[in-house]
Amino acid sequence: MSIQNLNTFDPFADAIKGADDDVQDGLVHIRIQQRNGRKTLTTVQGLSAEYDLKKIVRSCKKEFACNGTVIEHPEYGEVLQLQGDQRENICQWLTKVGLAKSDQLKVHGF
């Protein structure tokens, strides 16, 4: 029988493992902004820098049939910007593709 106290135990083992399987850390903020008339804009802030935002926006544009762009911001990093109210769509899509879990998404706005 082995002595339990002498077993080596790595306290960070699970932390290292956790970092491997999902790159996304922190919240993804999904916001909506009103433009002129009844037009709106959806911004997605906080996606991990490891993701290729350009590829994401390309497939989002196709999926939601809207235009969109990636904006470089000095403070918030790369921010996705989509035309129209795509909050529902982007939430579903991000979870479906597996880029972020549903509890990492934070939807703002009305």
Added chain:
Amino acid sequence: MDGEDFDPTLLKKKKKKKTFDLDAALGLDDGSKKEETKEVANEDATAANEIDDNLDLESFGKKKKKKKKAINLDDLEGALPKVEGEETQGEEKTGESMDADEGADVDAPAADYTYDELLKRIFSIILDKNPEMAAGRKPKFVMRPPQVLRVGTKKTSFANFLDIARTLHRLPKHLLDFLLAELGTSGSLDGNQQLIIKGRFQPKQIENVLRRYIKEYVTCHTCRSPETILQKDTRIFFLQCESCGSRCSVASIKSGFQAVTGKRAAIRAKTT
């Protein structure tokens, strides 16, 4: 039957309690008026009272065991301030009769009623006899709806903004910051102390945002009681609960990334 005997007495007691409740409410009104700002309307105090009642009722509703239910009823009665001698006796009697009733139930396992049925019945009786409780029982917070009107075509006015901030016991500035950050617009308080927000918003949308504010910054994260204080401690906001004593930090309000929606030419002209 014991139960049939028990019912009418209960109803009577409830009625008594109801009338007494009103008195207590009035008394509380005066007290809270003195304590708080003199401007606070009667409605506010009564609303607070209702909240109290609701909370009591909720904890009462959540209990699953019979014994506890009886105890809680007592608590409820105890919670009513300054009960006169005669009435306390009467109430105790109801409690005792209830206990007796339960005892009978336990003794006779072949009782006709299940616990759920009895619970439903007592709640329906309570609701029948105190209709004013029925409306406020479900939501934890009794709040007046936000009055949201369109000002012109591009702006929205939030008329009772200060009232709402006051009923939530939050600084108007904090609520304003949250609203504007969440809606992603700009706005300000005008001369009549109403909030003017840029953009078109429906009352329902404002209500949604308010609900989120209440969830995050008003109700206690542990016990969900709305009796909380928001304190600022070295740049971090803490939510201190009055009823359970828990203290936890809440997220700071950040508006985050704001896309350019205005006219770029105008912005360029401003900066240069």
